[in-house]
Amino acid sequence: MDFIERLNALATKxxxxxxxxxxxxxxxxxFVMPFISAVLGYDVFNPLEVVPEFTADVGLKRGEKIDYAIMRDNEVQILIEAKKSGSALSLENASQLYRYFGVTNARIALLTNGIVYQFYTDLDAPNRMDSKPFLVLDLEDIDNSVVPELSKLTKESFDLGSVISAAEELKYVGQLKREIAVQFREPGDDWVKFFTNKVxxxxxxxxxxxxxxxxxxKAATQFLKDQVNARLKTALGAEGGLAEESGLPTTNTAPAVVVDDLAADPEVQTTEEELDGYNIVKAIACSEVKPQRIFQRDAxxxxxxxxxxxxxxxxxxxHFNGRQKYLGLFDEDKTETRHPIESLDDIYLHADHIRSTVRRFA
Structure with a gap:
């Protein structure tokens, strides 16, 4: 298998x-060892390539260990710190990674929970790990634009210089893309004010x-659909030209149908349990507003x-996708808190909170 096939295989797993x-x-x-071996191509059982529980004493800190160190020519090249699957990733819970980066020859640090992989270097200050990653790989939603740079860290194509030289652009472009995606999903006040002042x-x-x-x-959603439509029309127009030359029939009805299909994520499956939970929340909220004002969106x-x-x-x-189910509720600052529930009936225990949230928005 080539690199992208190996990456997709791990994503499926x-x-x-x-x-x-x-x-x-x-x-x-x-997850992490298969990523090192199957995706990056290093032998996890060869200590000349991968050192587990790597130790490098730092100041007064003695005996601390980093989960993995990837070696090349007897030099540490990549340090890897792993956290439990699904846990939040932040430098606050990866202090060893931050300290070790400054006392080894490593230019790449990797923080991961097995699903999301955050790659760091020292763009802001030499030998000091940056506070923000330059590359983020999410195996549940792979960004194809990061794949070529990631492939440069594999054993067969290792090119550290090229990765470092591209890191600054990758860092800011990646952050901008993620911020734009956030604004498209939930427009912030500054974003809304900027466009409002234009019109x-x-x-x-x-x-x-x-x-x-x-x-x-709504405008952002329609804009994205229009862009997809335009590309589809261009593609179909090219095909139509070939069809006309060959005498085959043509049609212009496909784009709208295809766009509607693209708008729905095929990986999102709404369950009966989610719909039952929605109906319970809706019934509670209807004491404050008309039922027609309550909507649902599955992600x-x-x-x-x-x-x-x-x-x-x-x-x-x-949050019903895992073994433990949660009801997420919001405070006045729109901060979500997840409450574990054992059955749908437990939603009624939070009826007062649901009603107060609806009153706040109504």
């Missing part, structure tokens, strides 16, 4: 097994803000329940 992984050691064995001459009041938050969200990682079909007015989220 992650999607199938992630809910069964309960510990950090299981994450290393099931609306009146004062930017709270009422205007609420109105244009919905409008900006890969959660099932969202919204007021006025506005993702700025999240009432609750149902």
């Amino acid at each position: 992650v999607r199938a097994q992630k809910d069964s992984i309960q510990t950090e050691e299981a994450t290393k064995n099931a 609306y001459d009146g004062p930017f009041t709270q009422k205007v803000r609420e109105q244009f938050t919905v409008l900006v969200d 890969k990682s959660y099932f969202a329940i919204l007021l006025d079909d506005n993702n700025r007015k999240s009432i609750a989220r149902l």
Whole structure:
């Protein structure tokens, strides 16, 4: 298999097994070691290539270990710190990685939970690991633009100089893409105000803000569909030209149909349990607003329940994809807290919170 095939094979394994992984050691064995061996191509059983539990004493810190060190020519090239599958990744819970980076020859540090892989270097200050990654690989949603750079870290194509020289652009382009994606999903106040000021001459009041938050969200969605339509029409037009030359019939009805199909993520499957949970939340919320104002949107990682079909007015989220089910509720700062539930009836225990959230948005 070539590099992308190996990467996709591991991604398929992650999607199938992630809910069964309960510990950090299981994450290393099931996901991280296969990433090092199958994807990057290093022999995890050869200490000249991969050193597990790598030790390099740092100042007063003695005997600390980093999970893996990838070696080339007897020099440390990549340091890897692994966390439990699904856990949050931040430098606060990877202090060893930060300290070790400055006392070894490594130019690449990797922080991972087996699903998301964050690659760091020292762009901001020499021999000091940056606070933000220059490359992020999510095996549940692979960004094809990072694959060529990732392949440069494999044993067969190792090109550290090329990776480092491209790291700054990768870092900022990646961050910009993720921020744009966030704004398309949930437009922030600054984003809404920026576009509102382009088309609306009146004062930017709270009422205007609420109105244009919905409008900006709709305009962004329609813009993406229009872009897809344009590309499809171009492609079909080229095919149509060939068809006309060959005397075959042509049609212009495909683009709209295809775009509707593209708008729905084929990996998102709404379950009856999610719909039952939605109906319970809706029944509770209907004490405050009309039922027609309660909407639902299903995504890969959660099932969202919204007021006025506005993702700025999240009432609750149902996290039903794992073994343990959670009801996500929001405070006044729109910060989500997940509450474990054993059955759908437990949703009623949070009825007061749901009602107060709806009143706040209504």
